[in-house]
Every structure is written in C-alpha cells, then in structure tokens.
Amino acid sequence: MTRTVVMFTGLERLWHWSQALLIILLLLTGFEVHGSYSLLGFGTAATLHVLAALALIVVWIFAIFWHLATGEWRQYAPTTRGLAAVVRFYLYGMFRGESHPFNPRPKRKHNPLQAASYLLFGVVISPLLWITGLLYLGIDLWSAPAGLPLAPVALIHVAAAYGAALFLLVHVYMITTGRTPTTHLKTMITGREESDEAARQPSQAVSSQARRGL
Amino acid sequence: MMHDNIDAVASWTPTNIVAQLLGGLSWVLIMSLAAPVQATPEILAAVDPPTADHSQFEQLQRDFANGREVTRACLDCHTEAGKQVRASIHWRWEYRHPQTGQLLGKQHVVNSFCNNVTTNLGRCTACHAGYGWDGPDFDFSDDSRVDCLVCHDTTGTYEKSPKRAGRVLQEPVKVHGHPLQPPDLGKVARNVGPTSSETCGSCHFFGGGGNGSKHGDLDTSLLDPPPALDVHMSDAGAGLECSDCHVERAHQIAGSRYQVAAHDRKGTGAPGQRRYAATCASCHGVEPHALGSDPAALYQGAKLNAHVDRIACQTCHIPAMARGGVATKTWWDWSKAGRLDADGNPIKRHDADGNLTYWTRWGEIEWGEDIEPDYRWFDGTMRYTLPDQTIDSSQSVPINRFAGHHDDPDARIWPFKMMRGKQPYDPVKDRLVYMQLFGKTEQAYWQGLEWQPAIASAMEAAGLPFSGEVGFTETRMAWPITHMVAPAEEALACGDCHAREGRMAELTGFYLPGRDSDPRLDRWAQLALGAALLAIGVHIGLRILFHRRRRYAE
Numbered sequence: 197m198t199r200t201v202v203m204f205t206g207l208e209r210l211w212h213w214s215q216a217l218l219i220i221l222l223l224l225t226g227f228e229v230h231g232s233y234s235l236l237g238f239g240t241a242a243t244l245h246v247l248a249a250l251a252l253i254v255v256w257i258f259a260i261f262w263h264l265a266t267g268e269w270r271q272y273a274p275t276t277r278g279l280a281a282v283v284r285f286y287l288y289g290m291f292r293g294e295s296h297p298f299n300p301r302p303k304r305k306h307n308p309l310q311a312a313s314y315l316l317f318g319v320v321i322s323p324l325l326w327i328t329g330l331l332y333l334g335i336d337l338w339s340a341p342a343g344l345p346l347a348p349v350a351l352i353h354v355a356a357a358y359g360a361a362l363f364l365l366v367h368v369y370m371i372t373t374g375r376t377p378t379t380h381l382k383t384m385i386t387g388r389e390e391s392d393e394a395a396r397q398p399s400q401a402v403s404s405q406a407r408r409g410l
Numbered sequence: 411m412m413h414d415n416i417d418a419v420a421s422w423t424p425t426n427i428v429a430q431l432l433g434g435l436s437w438v439l440i441m442s443l444a445a446p447v448q449a450t451p452e453i454l455a456a457v458d459p460p461t462a463d464h465s466q467f468e469q470l471q472r473d474f475a476n477g478r479e480v481t482r483a484c485l486d487c488h489t490e491a492g493k494q495v496r497a498s499i500h501w502r503w504e505y506r507h508p509q510t511g512q513l514l515g516k517q518h519v520v521n522s523f524c525n526n527v528t529t530n531l532g533r534c535t536a537c538h539a540g541y542g543w544d545g546p547d548f549d550f551s552d553d554s555r556v557d558c559l560v561c562h563d564t565t566g567t568y569e570k571s572p573k574r575a576g577r578v579l580q581e582p583v584k585v586h587g588h589p590l591q592p593p594d595l596g597k598v599a600r601n602v603g604p605t606s607s608e609t610c611g612s613c614h615f616f617g618g619g620g621n622g623s624k625h626g627d628l629d630t631s632l633l634d635p636p637p638a639l640d641v642h643m644s645d646a647g648a649g650l651e652c653s654d655c656h657v658e659r660a661h662q663i664a665g666s667r668y669q670v671a672a673h674d675r676k677g678t679g680a681p682g683q684r685r686y687a688a689t690c691a692s693c694h695g696v697e698p699h700a701l702g703s704d705p706a707a708l709y710q711g712a713k714l715n716a717h718v719d720r721i722a723c724q725t726c727h728i729p730a731m732a733r734g735g736v737a738t739k740t741w742w743d744w745s746k747a748g749r750l751d752a753d754g755n756p757i758k759r760h761d762a763d764g765n766l767t768y769w770t771r772w773g774e775i776e777w778g779e780d781i782e783p784d785y786r787w788f789d790g791t792m793r794y795t796l797p798d799q800t801i802d803s804s805q806s807v808p809i810n811r812f813a814g815h816h817d818d819p820d821a822r823i824w825p826f827k828m829m830r831g832k833q834p835y836d837p838v839k840d841r842l843v844y845m846q847l848f849g850k851t852e853q854a855y856w857q858g859l860e861w862q863p864a865i866a867s868a869m870e871a872a873g874l875p876f877s878g879e880v881g882f883t884e885t886r887m888a889w890p891i892t893h894m895v896a897p898a899e900e901a902l903a904c905g906d907c908h909a910r911e912g913r914m915a916e917l918t919g920f921y922l923p924g925r926d927s928d929p930r931l932d933r934w935a936q937l938a939l940g941a942a943l944l945a946i947g948v949h950i951g952l953r954i955l956f957h958r959r960r961r962y963a964e
Contacts, residue, residue: 231910231924232932238924239904242713243706286949291956336716340819347921351928358935362942369946 203302204387208268211259212384218252219360221245226357249329256322271305272315279308290373300389310370317363324356465600474595477541477578478554483599485553492553494661500539501556503527505668509791514668519794522742522809522831522887523618526844529868533848535575537613544575546871559595560612564603567593573848586620607633607643610652619772622736626781626827627893631734639734641897656688664688670890672722672790672814673822690723690895698723722788722822726902727895730780731827734894737765737777742831745882747773748859771847771856773832783825783891785913787814790821797842797874801883803835807842809887816920823917827889834861838877842885844868 204212221244228234228241235241263269281297286309289297298307306314331338331349338344374380383389464470469483485492495501504515516527516534527534535543540555542548549555557576559568569579569590579592611633618624622631632640637647642655656665665688674689677696685692696718701711717726732738749770751757756770765777793811801807814821835842846868847855855864861880869876907914908924915925 229908229923231908231927234905234909237903237905238908239710242904242908242923243709246709247705291952293956293960336713336719340719342817345921346923347926350921350923350926351931354927355931355935358931358938362935362938365939365942365946369949 199391200388201302201391202387203300203305203383203389206387207262209384209387211255211262214255215252215259218248218255219364221248222252223357223361223364226354227361230354230357246333249333253326256326272311272318274312274315275308277308279312282307282309286373295375299391301391313363313366317360321356321359321363324352325360328353328356460603464602467600470596470599472596474599477557477559477595480595480599481541481554481556481558484558484602488558491558491661492556495539495556495558496550496553498539498661498663499666500561500661500663501550503538505666507668507791507793509669510793512794512796514792514794518796520797520809520842520844521618522829522833522885523624523739524847525744525833526868529844529846529871530848532575533573536570536572537616538576540576542575542577559598559602561605561609562602563598563609564601564606565593565598566608567591568598569593604651605653606651610656614652618739620766622732622734623739624829625889625891625893626731626738626778626783627728627891629732629734629736629738631736632893635734635894637897638900639896640894642895647897655693657686659686662686667890668792670788670790670792670824672788672824673820690727691718694723720816720822722824724890724892724895725785725823725825727898728783728825728891728893729896729900729902729906731783731825731891731894732779732781733896735779737763737779738781738827739775739829740778740781740827741774741776742772742829742833743774744834745773745832747771747855748861750859770859781827782913784828784888785823785917786812786826786888787816787818787821787917788812788824788826788890789814789818795842797844797869797872799842800840801835801842803837803840803881803883806830806884806886807835809842809885812888816917823914825891827891829887829889830884831886832882832884834865834880835883836865836877836879837881838879839875842883843876843880844872844874846871 225241225245228236229238229245278298285294285297328349332353335346335349339346371380469486474480499505499515502515503517507514520526524530532544539557539560541557542555560570569592571577571579572585578595579590581592583590611630615621615629622629632643635644637644641647642650656663664686671687671689674687674691675696677691678693679685697715699711699714701708747770749757757768759768761767766775768774789812791812795801795807795809834845843865845855846853846864852858853863853867855861862878865880866876906912908922910925912925914922
C-alpha cells in the first residue's frame, strides 16, 4: 500500500536550497580566493564570497531558530541503532537490490549515517567556517601589526572549507542512492515522498510532535 | 493544525522576500564595518591670479647682461627670497638625514648613473638653482647667485648653458641635436610667474643623462600627458602642476626621496588647512576609496580602504613605469666603457627607438618602457652607501637601502624602479668611489678614458683614501615610484597581487590570500577529495554492474 507523505515542508526546502546554492557559491568563490584556480577574478570572487557568506549567516540564523523552535534539531541526534545495517546496505545490500534498511518518516527523516554526517557538518565544519570566516572578514579590525595574524585564521577556514567540499561531494552522490537515482532529489524538490509502509505515521503526527517541541 | 500553519508560512515567504531580507542584513553588516566616506578631492580650478604684474615693474624695464643682474632686480622687492632659497636643498644639494644622521644630498651621495656631482661640477651644476657653482670656492652665501628664473620662467625660453655651472646660455648651441638659443633675460624677467611642470621638468625630467633616464616616472611625457598616463597632470584630468602636490613653504618644497613620507596617517588635516606634504593622502585622505551605494561596492570600498594601511597608493595606482613613450634606463654597465672602434674613434650605438645603448664614454645601457615596478616594504628612510663605507662586492651592492617589514606599522608596500648596473669601486678597500668624468683635464674619464686617474683625482678632491686599484662591482639603486598615476579604472586589479605568481611574489613573511597556502593542507585535502571521488566512481561502477547482472538474471 503506498501513500504520499510530506517529508519536507516548504520552509525546510527553502532553507535547504538557499543554503545549497549559497554553499556552492561559497565553495566556488572561496577556492578562487584561496588561489586554487582563476574563474571570476580575485576581486569579484572575494566580493561574492563575502556577500554570500553574509546571506548564509542570515539563512542560518533563521534555520537555527526554526530548529530550536520546532524541535526539529532532534532529527540530527546521533544514534548507533541501525547504523551497522545502513553501512552494510551501502557496501553490499544495495548492489544486490535489497531495499534500504531505514524507512524515513517525517519524525525521523535521516538514517543514522546520514544524521551523523549532518551533525558533523552542523556542529564541526560549519561553526569552524563561521568563526574563522567572521574573523577573516573583520581581519582589518584586529590584524594590525602584533594583532591576530591572518595565516592561522585563513588556514583553518580553508581546512574547514575542504571539509565542506568533501561533505558536498558525498552528499550529492548519496542523493542518487534512492530507490531510483532521482527519488531523493524529487523528494527534496517537491517535499513529498512515496511511502509503501502502511504503518507510517501521518505527517500531522509529526507536526504535533513538533508542537510539543516548542 | 500545525501542518497547515507550516504550509501557510511557506507560502507567505516567497523567495524574493527572503532575498530582500538577506540583502538588507548583508547591507547592515557591511555598513557596520565600513569607515566614514572620504570624498574625492575637488579638482583645483585655474591658478590664483597674481596680485602683481611683473611686466609693469620699473626694475625690469631693461636688458640684463646675465642672470645675477636679474636676481638682484628680483631681490629689490623679494628681499627674503634669496635667503629662503639658500636654505633649501635646491641650493645646498646637501641633506643631513634626521633619522640616520647621514650627510646626503647630491654633493655627497654616489648614484649608479654619472656617479657623483662634486668632481663633475660644471656639468652637473647646469641644473643647480644658482649661477657659477663650478668649484669648491662657490659662495653659497651670495643671494645674487640664486637663479630665480629657472623655476619662475613662464616663457619657456630661459636656457642655461649645459656645461657652465648653471650660467645662462650666452650663444646658440646644439645639445644632443637640439638647438638652444640664448634667452632675452629682460623678457623672461618681465614674465615671471609660478613654477610649472615645464620649469620643474627642465631639470627633474633629465637627470641621469637625458630625458626619463633616471626616475622611470618623470620625463617630458608629463608636460602634456593624456589622463591614462597621469590623471593629475593631464589637462583632461585634474590639470595639476608639480607644485600642486609639492607644496612649498618659504621655498622649501615638500617631498623627499631621502625621507619619504611612506605612510601618511594625517591625511588632509583640519578643514581648510594646507599641509606641507606631497603625499597622496594630503589631498585624498587616509580613507580614499568611495564606499559605493550597493553592498558589493560598499564592501569593496571598505576593503580597499583597509589596504591603505599596508599598501602605498602608488602600488596599485601606478600599474607600470615609463608609460609615456619615453624610455628609462634600467642597466648601466660602466665596465664596458672606453672601447674604441678599429680606427680609434669612440663608439655610439642606439636601439631602434633611438636610445643610446653603447657609448665609449658611458659603457653599456639598457632601457625599458612600460615596466612593472619592483615591490618592497618601505619605511621611508633611505640609507645610502657612501664612499667611506665598506661594501661586499661579491654581490650586488645596494647604493641605497631601506628598512621595512610586514610587522612594521610605518612601512607599506611601495613600487620601485630598481636601477642596476656595474660601476667602479676600490677592490682593496672594498669601497664605492667617486669618479671624475667631466672636465678639461686629462684625469677626467671623458677626456683620457682611464679609470685610475679619474678616480684618484675625484677621491683626492673629496679627501678620501683610494688604493689605486679599480674594480667593477654590480650595484643597484632603488627609486621609489610616485608619479604617472593612472585613472582609477586602470589601477591594478585585486588578482594582480592576490595570485600565486602575482606582483607580490617576492614579498614574504605574511599571509597573502590567493597567493599563500599550506601546501600540506592542500595536498592532504585534495587527496581526501580524490579518494572520495574514486570511492564514488567505484560505487557507481558496482551499482551498474550488479544492476545489469540482476536484470540479466531476470
């Protein structure tokens, strides 16, 4: 029996896609500023990088508020329960045509591996980028001779950016590992997911869950 | 129900509203970082009309036999002018450096062109702001020996004799093919006025052996430059003269290559105050870049203003030297001088542009146009290698040196013309030497083409020891570049320096975004990305392989 559930609300999708665009823009311009290649020219790249970063900060401020207010932050609570099965699926079961051992539902959208990687991105990579990025942006205010040297700020920022690039690479690939290569992408665009599990909770239940989180 | 509420919120928040919010907040954030706006200075209008018409002055209604007669007439009214000029470096050619204590000025320094003044007086002092400094007995206290006209001529006809110690030309001559006529001193005197790029340039454009030879940013192309060459001096630009920046006070002219104001933090000073400074900041302020009206331009303006602390204006705004079609010397090898052709005659060779590349009297010369400057941290204090100091001839000897480092708040990155060449030195005492080039005596190199007597006589005249041995050492001399400021849109772009092999490639000791990195970090990170890509590739391959196999099995 199949039914359609709303996995991602409009607000979540707006958050996800604005963040995705900004992060891609930031990586693209950021590594040009780092000197990895020449694409837009340093000045344009640096300017776009700063503007995109400021925009992303705004997005994040909204997103953090939303996560705290709705209790959605629980989606990223790490767990080892079912982790081994998920790892086994990607390394073995997937090739044999087995179905995914984790059934996403609005209350728990991410499998344990996924949740752990988002948590890593959210609490390690992003804050490193935030902190060093803001220090970098204001470096003229505190770098003056004998002040904060730019090198460590820049290098930590670059290291975290490499982490973000690695995350993005794997994340984009994992999108294709749904029932069909585009299943996950469609869900993220439409917000709706076909589910064949009759026992799944209706999406309204999640909403009341979220309300309790308030 | 909550679900509906969320949907409602989502539809109430179309992308453009969010975008507006983001833009607005970015704006606020940048505004809080941005410094106050410094407006572009208003372009000065025509020169102040004078309150005196010199053509009506009784003292000037006559003919003058020589320059000193004119000066005496000037001093009738301008009673303090002689004293003022005599206190200036234009008169003394001597400068006691306030920071280093070194006694500098043309009288004392060695350079890498015609080397030194004191033993070549009659020729060098053709550009002295005085009459008759042709020997050590010149009377520096005599007001009547001050040359007023060389700076205040407005007719363009005032010619000094090229080899007679600054005396006015008496009969027609040809200098390097250019015919010169003796001036009508009465007419010149009745038409005096403020200095101009013509009067300043009549000496300063021709140092080092000819037009543009020495500085790399001063030559006759500045007399009528297009804005692209010099946005300030072009009539289509600001239309300024030298003295608009090189302001004077009692005939002391602002601007010095011995003590450069490498980092002017004062800017324009109080409103209406005219500062005794020739710095860019004295007109443009210390936050010279306008903050644009959109967030990008605002960020860029603020970021450029933040550069002012470490980067001299000249570094970005003078993208290349010798841009006006006049070449500048870049290499002068005196060791090749003295060669004669098969018939025993002097040799003179020119390049395709007519620049002298070899002359028996000079040696070998190289020229350059449109040259990228060298960039160095510079604290403004020039130290000279004088002939009483020991040198290390095993490497290029710095004729002048300066300090400056990223960690020195007084230093900024400046552009330089690095003049290089080979010149005589004393290999026994390891010292630079003076040399006598000019003069009617046999010791003068340009007469006898022998180095030993030319140096011996010059060192003796200076009271300095000389072993009698002559060697040649490679030297370099740094000329800070500050003229030929291009329009803003032709300034360097960020990426000219923020690049792996950019203009700052030689400057180390600080982290420059776009240039610097930690190679280990890049290597490991790229390895990790590569490994991830490889793993993804393998994973895709296995998926396709097993998918086909399953389909086949079905």
